[in-house]
Amino acid sequence: MHHPDLCIAGAGIIGLSLALELHHRGYRVTVFDQGDPLAESSSAAAGMLAAYDPDNPSQLLPLATLSLSLYPNYLDRIHSLSGIRVPFQTHTTLQSVPTRTAATSSELTAKDLSHLFPALVPRKHRFILLDEHSLDPRQLASALLAAIHATTIDLQPHTPILSTRPVGNAVEITTPIGTMQTAQFVNCAGAWAAASSHQPGIPVTPKKGQMFSVVLPPSLPMHFVVRTPDIYVVPRTTGPSAGRAIVGATVEDIGFDKIVHPSDIDHLRSLAITLLPILASTQQLEAWCGLRPATADGLPILGTLPGRPNHFIATGHYRNGILLAPATAKVMAQLILGETSATELTSFSPNRFLSELPSP
Numbered sequence: 001m002h003h004p005d006l007c008i009a010g011a012g013i014i015g016l017s018l019a020l021e022l023h024h025r026g027y028r029v030t031v032f033d034q035g036d037p038l039a040e041s042s043s044a045a046a047g048m049l050a051a052y053d054p055d056n057p058s059q060l061l062p063l064a065t066l067s068l069s070l071y072p073n074y075l076d077r078i079h080s081l082s083g084i085r086v087p088f089q090t091h092t093t094l095q096s097v098p099t100r101t102a103a104t105s106s107e108l109t110a111k112d113l114s115h116l117f118p119a120l121v122p123r124k125h126r127f128i129l130l131d132e133h134s135l136d137p138r139q140l141a142s143a144l145l146a147a148i149h150a151t152t153i154d155l156q157p158h159t160p161i162l163s164t165r166p167v168g169n170a171v172e173i174t175t176p177i178g179t180m181q182t183a184q185f186v187n188c189a190g191a192w193a194a195a196s197s198h199q200p201g202i203p204v205t206p207k208k209g210q211m212f213s214v215v216l217p218p219s220l221p222m223h224f225v226v227r228t229p230d231i232y233v234v235p236r237t238t239g240p241s242a243g244r245a246i247v248g249a250t251v252e253d254i255g256f257d258k259i260v261h262p263s264d265i266d267h268l269r270s271l272a273i274t275l276l277p278i279l280a281s282t283q284q285l286e287a288w289c290g291l292r293p294a295t296a297d298g299l300p301i302l303g304t305l306p307g308r309p310n311h312f313i314a315t316g317h318y319r320n321g322i323l324l325a326p327a328t329a330k331v332m333a334q335l336i337l338g339e340t341s342a343t344e345l346t347s348f349s350p351n352r353f354l355s356e357l358p359s360p
């Protein structure tokens with residue numbers, strides 16, 4: 001094995017976006033994945049770039065808006081390497097606002113809503129319009145993987161990182177195919193970041209999300225996302241999935257279970273039908289699930305691990321990993337290169353969970 005400058009555990013959107021950024025900065029990068037690249041949470045997502053979702057923790061906003069500003073260049077870089085252009089699928093979201101908040105001038109009236117989207121039955125919800133994009137994470141996954149293959153990034157699928165340890169100024173990494181040294185190591189193992197024995201004690205847990213897709217009826221041309229705290233409907237407007245919509249998602253705390261339960265899908269479907277009755281007559285296509293990497297405060301963990309020289313971590317992106325990938329890649333590359341971060345990272349520091357980490 002050659003000696004890379006940096007090794008990454010996890011070829012999800014976070015690990016591969018960071019690999020691309022560091023490669024662009026001249027690093028020799030190796031990425032290990034225990035399975036296939038981009039086969040976990042990152043391809044299970046709906047693809048909303050929901051920076052302004054009122055359910056997000058407020059501390060997320062600067063990182064989220066940084067990521068939105070980086071998205072066009074991020075997609076351009078992927079395009080120039082892969083030849084694949086990943087389009088935005090939607091540009092607007094009809095977002096429900098909590099009923100406890102006071103009415104605002106941006107809130108849509110019942111008349112506005114019936115003009116905008118006659119199929120919608122708002123019931124107890126009040127809505128605003130958000131300038132928000134969505135994309136198809138499966139399209140992004142194909143393009144990102146092709147971009148990685150167009151570089152000298154060394155991608156090692158089906159090779160779990162079993163353990164890491166600091167050795168002098170380097171990090172020793174053990175996989176089933178042997179032991180190697182690297183100058184720096186980043187844990188981007190998503191929901192498995194804590195479960196993997198290479199960094200026990202990191203407080204990341206899997207939150208299962210099930211969802212399904214439908215074929216939209218021709219009488220329901222849908223060009224924007226509809227989102228309430230219970231349910232969202234995300235249409236695909238261009239590419240191979242145009243004319244379909246993704247309906248999601250459950251949020252379940254049941255470990256690494258990845259079984260799709262028809263009863264849960266039926267429940268999601270009934271919630272969606274309450275909002276959009278026309279969905280009752282739609283044909284269901286697929287149902288799937290993914291494991292979101294979650295933390296206790298709903299914020300990612302980005303930084304260095306105390307007492308573990310040259311060990312970094314970038315995980316815990318929970319419901320917003322697709323949104324946050326470009327900013328995560330940028331700020332982690334800055335941290336690794338010893339540069340000033342483009343945004344304040346204190347809220348995301350692993351130190352906030354310090355008392356829960358075992359000594360190395």
Ligand SMILES: Cc1cc2nc3c(=O)[nH]c(=O)nc-3n(C[C@H](O)[C@H](O)[C@H](O)COP(=O)(O)OP(=O)(O)OC[C@H]3O[C@@H](n4cnc5c(N)ncnc54)[C@H](O)[C@@H]3O)c2cc1C
Nearest residue numbers: 010012014034042046047048161190209290320321322323
């Ligand atoms: C149903 C659902 C809907 C979602 N919708 C959205 C959305 O609309 N917008 C949005 O922004 N986000 C959304 N998300 C969240 C988003 O998908 C995640 O935050 C994001 O994919 C996390 O990326 P990741 O690279 O950290 O994790 P993953 O994509 O899960 O990748 C982690 C990788 O690490 C690998 N790995 C684990 N352990 C090891 C090891 N020891 N050695 C080597 N490799 C290892 C795994 O095999 C995996 O490939 C959604 C998620 C779900 C489940």
